[in-house]
Amino acid sequence: MLLSQAKLHNNNNNSISNAINMSMKNKGNNNNNNNHCSPAILYLYPCLDGVFAALAAHLYFKATSLLSPLFFPNTVYNPLSAEDLPLNEIGDLYLLDFVGPDGFVQEISTKVPRVIVLDHHKSALEMLGNEASLGENVVKVIDMERSGATIAFDYFKDKILSPDVAVKHPSVHEEFERVRQLFLYTEDGDLWRWRFPNSKAFGSGLKDLNIEFDARKNPSLFDQLLSLDLDNIISKGKLSLSDKQKLIDEYLRKSYEIALGNAEFGHCLAVNVDTVFSELRSELGHQLATKSQKMNLRYVFPPRNYSLYP
Incomplete structure (x- = not known):
């Protein structure tokens, strides 16, 4: 048992x-x-x-x-x-x-x-x-x-x-x-x-802690992970997630249509982002694909159970 x-x-x-x-x-x-x-x-x-x-x-x-x-x-x-x-x-x-x-x-x-x-x-x-x-x-x-x-x-x-x-x-x-x-x-x-209803808040809250994941550079890594409180992470993550979504919405408004292979493969939406925004690239890409789909343009979502390498 x-x-x-x-x-x-x-x-x-x-x-x-x-x-x-x-x-x-x-x-x-x-x-x-x-x-x-x-x-x-x-x-x-x-x-x-x-x-x-x-x-x-x-x-x-x-x-x-x-x-x-x-x-x-x-x-x-x-x-x-x-x-x-x-x-x-x-x-x-x-x-x-x-x-x-x-x-x-x-x-x-x-x-x-x-x-x-x-x-x-x-x-x-x-x-x-x-x-x-x-x-x-x-x-x-x-x-x-x-x-x-x-x-x-x-x-x-x-x-x-x-x-x-x-x-x-x-x-x-x-x-x-x-x-x-x-x-x-x-x-x-x-x-x-x-x-889980709060998965995105969990991920956002944990990312905001800026824990160094290299155990060789950060000898306290595993103690830091073991000390994490799920409810506290989610609570803080909900707040930061709202701020991040506002930033994503701003970039989505700036998206524009591009031709793929001289239009041989259709058109999709693209957006220019700077390195400061790189931590949100996966979520932005997903929402950009959703917007492309609604506009009947080309779009790509990660397949079910697909995991993105960083």
Whole structure:
């Protein structure tokens, strides 16, 4: 009963259980080489979904590990390579919410004892869907129905409950439960579902806190995330969301029609924005597409369950 209550999602949990069982089996095979190495956590940056996936890893290793994990923010525009990592210090390597460029998993799996992939992007499925291209030391959970944060929450929460894992700080169980709503709100916004009435306010309020998501630059990152109060974030987010919508409305009024490919592909709306406005580019783009649709022009919305990289 405790296991089912701990899960954020009750669907497709076999993939989580299978991944944990496989990772524990592989860990036994690699124990001799892995005892004095730290786990490495590569997580998508700067991304709310990626940093909450890293938070789930932080809680797990806080509860179980004698060795502090090494956290590496990983950007899409300049992804980490094997040469960027202290491979001689790394045991298990986790790829959270971003698997790196094509071929990275195959390469890095030959240099570390084990690679665990927790992701939900279509690109990850396309790159890693072929089991034959992966080594036996690669464990993966790729689920496009969830976000990276909730996949990581379920994976690390379930792993703590495994009888094969020695938990040194049981209080972490309560910490997982205390922040579970933050993970659900993060997923709701990351997948553009907006099933929770205050998801946009949550995202706006959290962004306004200007928390640095790079754990190497901000040693207090995970303490800051664990101290977040959902109601307070939403309350402040509602106020800032109203101000941001006024700014978006102003830019929408300045939008103009452009031809795509010399009109070969039709017309759509465009707008000029400055770098100060860049943090609202996704929401502006969505509302610009809605306005284009109403004017019978070309428009593009993110498909269902699509997650935008930053």
